[in-house]
Amino acid sequence: xxxxxxxxxxxxxxxxxxxxxxxxxxxxxxxxxxxxxxxxxxxxxxxxxxxxxxxxxxxxxxxxxxxxxxxxxxxxxxxxxxxxxxxxxxxxxxxxxxxxxxxxxxxxxxxxxxxxxxxxxxxxxxxxxxxxxxxxxxxxxxxxxxxxxxxxxxxxxxxxxxxxxxxxxxxxxxxxxxxxxxxxxxxxxxxxxxxxxxxx
Amino acid sequence: xxxxxxxxxxxxxxxxxxxxxxxxxxxxxxxxxxxxxxxxxxxxxxxxxxxxxxxxxxxxxxxxxxxxxxxxxxxxxxxxxxxxxxxxxxxxxxxxxxxxxxxxxxxxxxxxxxxxxxxxxxxxxxxxxxxxxxxxxxxxxxxxxxxxxxxxxxxxxxxxxxxxxxxxxxxxxxxxxxxxxxxxxxxxxxxxxxxxxxxx
Numbered sequence: 001x002x003x004x005x006x007x008x009x010x011x012x013x014x015x016x017x018x019x020x021x022x023x024x025x026x027x028x029x030x031x032x033x034x035x036x037x038x039x040x041x042x043x044x045x046x047x048x049x050x051x052x053x054x055x056x057x058x059x060x061x062x063x064x065x066x067x068x069x070x071x072x073x074x075x076x077x078x079x080x081x082x083x084x085x086x087x088x089x090x091x092x093x094x095x096x097x098x099x100x101x102x103x104x105x106x107x108x109x110x111x112x113x114x115x116x117x118x119x120x121x122x123x124x125x126x127x128x129x130x131x132x133x134x135x136x137x138x139x140x141x142x143x144x145x146x147x148x149x150x151x152x153x154x155x156x157x158x159x160x161x162x163x164x165x166x167x168x169x170x171x172x173x174x175x176x177x178x179x180x181x182x183x184x185x186x187x188x189x190x191x192x193x194x195x196x197x198x199x200x
Numbered sequence: 201x202x203x204x205x206x207x208x209x210x211x212x213x214x215x216x217x218x219x220x221x222x223x224x225x226x227x228x229x230x231x232x233x234x235x236x237x238x239x240x241x242x243x244x245x246x247x248x249x250x251x252x253x254x255x256x257x258x259x260x261x262x263x264x265x266x267x268x269x270x271x272x273x274x275x276x277x278x279x280x281x282x283x284x285x286x287x288x289x290x291x292x293x294x295x296x297x298x299x300x301x302x303x304x305x306x307x308x309x310x311x312x313x314x315x316x317x318x319x320x321x322x323x324x325x326x327x328x329x330x331x332x333x334x335x336x337x338x339x340x341x342x343x344x345x346x347x348x349x350x351x352x353x354x355x356x357x358x359x360x361x362x363x364x365x366x367x368x369x370x371x372x373x374x375x376x377x378x379x380x381x382x383x384x385x386x387x388x389x390x391x392x393x394x395x396x397x398x399x400x
Binding site: 025026027029031033034035050054059061062063066067068069072073076077081084088091092094095100102103106113115117118119120121122123124125126127128130133134135137138141143144145146151152154155156157158159162163169170172173177180181183185188189192 | 223224225226227228229230232256258259260261262263264265266267268269272273276277286300304307308310311312314315316318319320322323329330332333334335336337338339340341342343344345346347348349350351352353354355366367369370371372373374375376377378384385387388390391392393394395396397398399400
């Protein structure tokens with residue numbers, strides 16, 4: 001067990017899950033992933049960085065909103081179906097009431113030049129925050145069974161394909177994703193053989 | 201926008217089934233299916249105007265909470281229109297809420313059930329080599345995807361001559377997030393104020 005793992009605390013109740021995800025959702029302007037990653041790993045310490053990446057992988061590959069999937073997975077892991085419901089409703093309910101109120105009050109305003117400008121500014125910031133989150137998570141790459149260098153190559157090719165050449169996500173998941181999983185599968189097999197060899 | 205929509209029970213049902221189908225196709229989030237929603241709701245059915253389609257997305261992005269809430273706003277706008285608009289009183293508001301319920305349950309329920317089942321399965325089989333290979337093999341891919349999501353959000357400002365200031369804000373946000381503990385909401389707010397003042 002690493003020192004990072006020994007610091008892990010778990011949510012104590014479904015209420016705590018609901019309240020925690022409500023708080024995170026209300027702080028997440030322009031997408032909640034950045035705040036969720038920060039809170040879960042750095043502040044509340046429910047997950048290590050590496051565990052977060054693992055759960056996020058599943059959330060990303062399955063259909064549906066990624067952050068909703070992540071809440072569902074975590075809620076389910078801690079408290080089963082009821083936990084999943086508590087986490088997802090925490091994430092959705094309060095912000096939904098807020099956004100509907102905003103729509104009633106300022107329905108037409110979002111087309112104004114000021115609102116468009118503000119949106120552009122907030123978009124520029126959240127672009128940076130999401131990139132920074134990705135870079136922070138890349139600290140887990142040395143733990144990859146692929147080895148650090150191959151893991152970096154996969155991350156860089158993925159970025160180039162999606163960010164620069166705009167390859168559709170599904171193609172990247174089925175192509176690069178599958179290749180990475182197959183190579184990892186082989187690497188895990190070799191590691192297991194080595195362990196057996198050591199044991200003898 | 202003023203004429204009243206006549207929505208039959210069949211129409212509500214097909215609204216639900218359409219979103220339920222998109223739920224299963226939305227790998228990478230509900231926003232990836234937005235072009236298909238536009239085709240169906242605006243072009244084919246005329247349930248939403250082009251303007252209220254775009255402002256639903258814009259408002260959800262500028263408000264706190266997960267991005268999937270743009271779907272709730274679309275449901276709200278459709279229901280409201282079916283009831284004769286905001287000024288038509290409580291019946292219209294009730295139809296608006298019904299629109300929210302139908303679209304949100306449609307877009308979230310099928311993918312959530314699928315994700316929950318898949319997670320349960322991977323948890324029960326977490327020691328299988330293939331499950332471990334998937335979870336750690338996808339890590340470099342999802343990290344590359346995160347960085348490209350941030351990059352694409354920023355690259356919406358593609359004219360460098362004109363948009364260098366927005367890029368500067370993105371770069372500053374990336375560095376501040378990596379190097380300081382400045383609260384994310386402050387950074388978003390600063391971006392919004394700079395943009396709203398027309399400086400970007």
